[in-house]
Amino acid sequence: MNENLFASFMIPVVLGIPITTLTIMFPTMLFPTPNRLINNRMVAIQQWLTKLTSKQLMITHSPKGQTWSLMLISLFLFIASTNLLGMLPHSFTPTTQLSMNLGMAIPLWAGTVFIGFRNKTKMSLAHLLPLGTPTFLIPMLVMIETISLFIQPLALAVRLTANITAGHLLLHLIGSATLALMSINLFTALITFIILTLLIILEFAVALIQAYVFTLLVSLYLQDNT
């Protein structure tokens, strides 16, 4: 039971070779490059959704911040498509791996911090002290704000990992419980099945929301520094 529960979080291996890179690159196949002025329906819907999301996300940024539009929209599309593909039963979801999420969070967070220190050094340092702080609290508050700054990439990565992993584990557990209860008590199995259905709907929402939260937080860090 224990081995079975975490089997979907193990790196997929084909003939002894880990195919992590192929698995991570798979969602790109679902987003074909638009070649024409008027595209087919699928590409047109993708373009419309991309335009809607990018407007929503980037409208509050300065021109310097808007140069990151491509990066942020790609990030959102990648995490959303990876999470949604993970909803297929028994599939491997790369965003359940902390290593991958840290690999996304650390460069982007560090990029925003370096932009801030390079272009607006005084403003970046000023963010380490909230407005209206009493004088005797300043040293302690600067320390607290510095710690909270360094925790940002960890929080970004762990939030995504924990949400997706926990959701998948719950689905697995409640699915196993439903199956086990079918031979014991059919009514309880039905209740568990309804809970499972609601949980699946929730997991679809969480997949999209977590992608949006990750991207939104990176864009907020960028906004603070540009």
Next chain:
Amino acid sequence: MLQSLIKNVWVPMKPYYTQVYQEIWAGMGLMAFIVYKIRSADKRSKALKVSPGATSPRSHPHPRPLPGVSF
């Protein structure tokens, strides 16, 4: 293949890779440094566990009896 890669990827993305993403490259360098540090610490701890010097009886010599003590 390299020519089509340059034409389709590098040429349109050149301003991004060279100007816009400079800080992200620096962030990737920081991440690579962190990964290197974690990997080397892991290798070191595994080598210490496996090495015979860490668990040999010579590291804890048998205590010799004090002079003048007889049983």
